[in-house]
Amino acid sequence: MAKHSLDKDKIKILLLEGVHQSAVDVFKRAGYNNIEYHKASLGEEELLASIKDAHFVGIRSRTQLTKAVLDKAEKLVSIGCFCIGTNQVDLAAAEKLGIPVFNAPFSNTRSVAELVLGEIIMLLRGIPQRNALAHRGGWLKSANGSFEARGKTLGVIGYGHIGTQLGILAETLGMRVIFFDIEDKLPLGNAQQIHSLEQLLSLADVVSLHVPETPQTKNMIGSKELAAMRQGSILINASRGTVVDIDALAEAIRGDHIVGAAIDVFPVEPKSNDDEFVSPLRGLDNVLLTPHVGGSTQEAQENIGIEVAGKLAKYSDNGSTMTAVNFPEVSLAQHKDTSRLLHIHHNRPGILIKINQAFAEKGINIAAQYLQTTAEIGYVVMEVNSDQADEALEEMKAIDGTIRTRLLH
Ligand SMILES: NC(=O)C1=CN([C@@H]2O[C@H](COP(=O)(O)OP(=O)(O)OC[C@H]3O[C@@H](n4cnc5c(N)ncnc54)[C@H](O)[C@@H]3O)[C@@H](O)[C@H]2O)C=CC1
Ligand SMILES: O=C(O)CCC(=O)C(=O)O
Numbered sequence: 001m002a003k004h005s006l007d008k009d010k011i012k013i014l015l016l017e018g019v020h021q022s023a024v025d026v027f028k029r030a031g032y033n034n035i036e037y038h039k040a041s042l043g044e045e046e047l048l049a050s051i052k053d054a055h056f057v058g059i060r061s062r063t064q065l066t067k068a069v070l071d072k073a074e075k076l077v078s079i080g081c082f083c084i085g086t087n088q089v090d091l092a093a094a095e096k097l098g099i100p101v102f103n104a105p106f107s108n109t110r111s112v113a114e115l116v117l118g119e120i121i122m123l124l125r126g127i128p129q130r131n132a133l134a135h136r137g138g139w140l141k142s143a144n145g146s147f148e149a150r151g152k153t154l155g156v157i158g159y160g161h162i163g164t165q166l167g168i169l170a171e172t173l174g175m176r177v178i179f180f181d182i183e184d185k186l187p188l189g190n191a192q193q194i195h196s197l198e199q200l201l202s203l204a205d206v207v208s209l210h211v212p213e214t215p216q217t218k219n220m221i222g223s224k225e226l227a228a229m230r231q232g233s234i235l236i237n238a239s240r241g242t243v244v245d246i247d248a249l250a251e252a253i254r255g256d257h258i259v260g261a262a263i264d265v266f267p268v269e270p271k272s273n274d275d276e277f278v279s280p281l282r283g284l285d286n287v288l289l290t291p292h293v294g295g296s297t298q299e300a301q302e303n304i305g306i307e308v309a310g311k312l313a314k315y316s317d318n319g320s321t322m323t324a325v326n327f328p329e330v331s332l333a334q335h336k337d338t339s340r341l342l343h344i345h346h347n348r349p350g351i352l353i354k355i356n357q358a359f360a361e362k363g364i365n366i367a368a369q370y371l372q373t374t375a376e377i378g379y380v381v382m383e384v385n386s387d388q389a390d391e392a393l394e395e396m397k398a399i400d401g402t403i404r405t406r407l408l409h
Helices: 021-029 044-051 067-072 091-096 109-124 127-135 161-172 197-203 223-228 246-254 298-318 351-362 386-397
Strands: 013-015 035-037 056-059 078-081 153-157 176-180 206-209 233-237 258-263 287-289 339-346 366-373 377-384 402-408
Touching: 013 021, 021 035, 021 298, 044 067, 056 298, 067 091, 078 298, 109 127, 109 161, 109 206, 109 233, 109 258, 109 287, 109 298, 153 161, 153 197, 161 176, 176 197, 197 223, 223 246, 246 258, 339 351, 339 386, 351 366, 351 377, 351 386, 377 386, 386 402
Parallel strands: 013 035, 013 056, 056 078, 153 176, 153 206, 206 233, 233 258, 258 287
Antiparallel strands: 339 377, 339 402, 366 377
């Protein structure tokens, strides 16, 4: 089992938002037993108190790791987002502090695609409003406004891991699939790429959003885009709450231009299950409202727990940063018979030369060396004889431009 300059029992792992037990199992198997586990997200003060001495933190989509929080997390080595989205973390601030951020880019994608498929069928049949009425003692047995999915056009916005799977599933129902993406994408099945958002909106009976939260996707569906959608069409958003102007959507639904919607993500989401959900969409019977559960299935959560905890444990044990979303990626096998030094520095010319010079002057032999950079930072990993490791670490720490160092035996 990999050893650190810091005893594994002193390495604190903070897990929030009820990440799956599989994550705890992975950490324990790797020898990390100092785990603080919380079922929900923490309030601002509690978060600051808990993260202050944490070396690793695992979150889902609720916890906001802003620069202000990260600045106070003095010991933080790495962050795991036990989900796909990483917009809740200030990635640039984490990078500058030398903190790699990992996520699970695939594990819950099937779950989202399946939920959306079910919603398409429910909404095309007008089930949400029939269901709501029945709960109030009403009975709406009528074929009015009730359609098969077969032969309808699904417009997917954002044809990535989720959008492509949804497209394939929808085609099995006989839907025609069109998609809009900023990248040229290989269409799967019989899908067709449409190069203008407006055109897609004018062609689709059902529009489903699967884009990440970026400055470009903020309010990408507002009143103008809703007006460009077909009369009587349906909107689904299981991406991020900032992508749709929710007030404009409520208006379009009240005006019967959009006849159904399924919304899983909101501009403001309750911090915990005990908080009130406030939205202009409340009370609209033809809108399916779900509490950001697109990826919340047992299968997805278990796989995410294994994947992200595995990445954090690997980074802790051997320095590997493969698939980090904000950091130079270095793929490393487990080291044997040597000690490994990790050096994260500001990306300025000459730093590697200075490290090599310092080692040469002290007679420290370098058994292996790996370097990757981004525009902001450099990440160098060196292997040296274990009896020279402590001295090498001191030399590295003294290099001007160093952000942080670690030693793995
Ligand atoms: N509701 C939930 O529980 C979940 C929500 N999500 C959200 O779904 C999003 C999509 O997930 P994936 O499909 O796995 O991501 P992905 O990264 O595989 O695909 C995103 C696609 O959107 C495209 N894109 C980016 N900006 C665009 C723009 N301005 N216009 C059009 N296309 C654009 C990209 O080129 C890419 O093809 C995630 O970023 C996350 O925010 C993901 C999982 C669960
Ligand atoms: O399950 C969660 O907490 C968030 C899911 C999500 O939105 C994501 O994976 O990006």
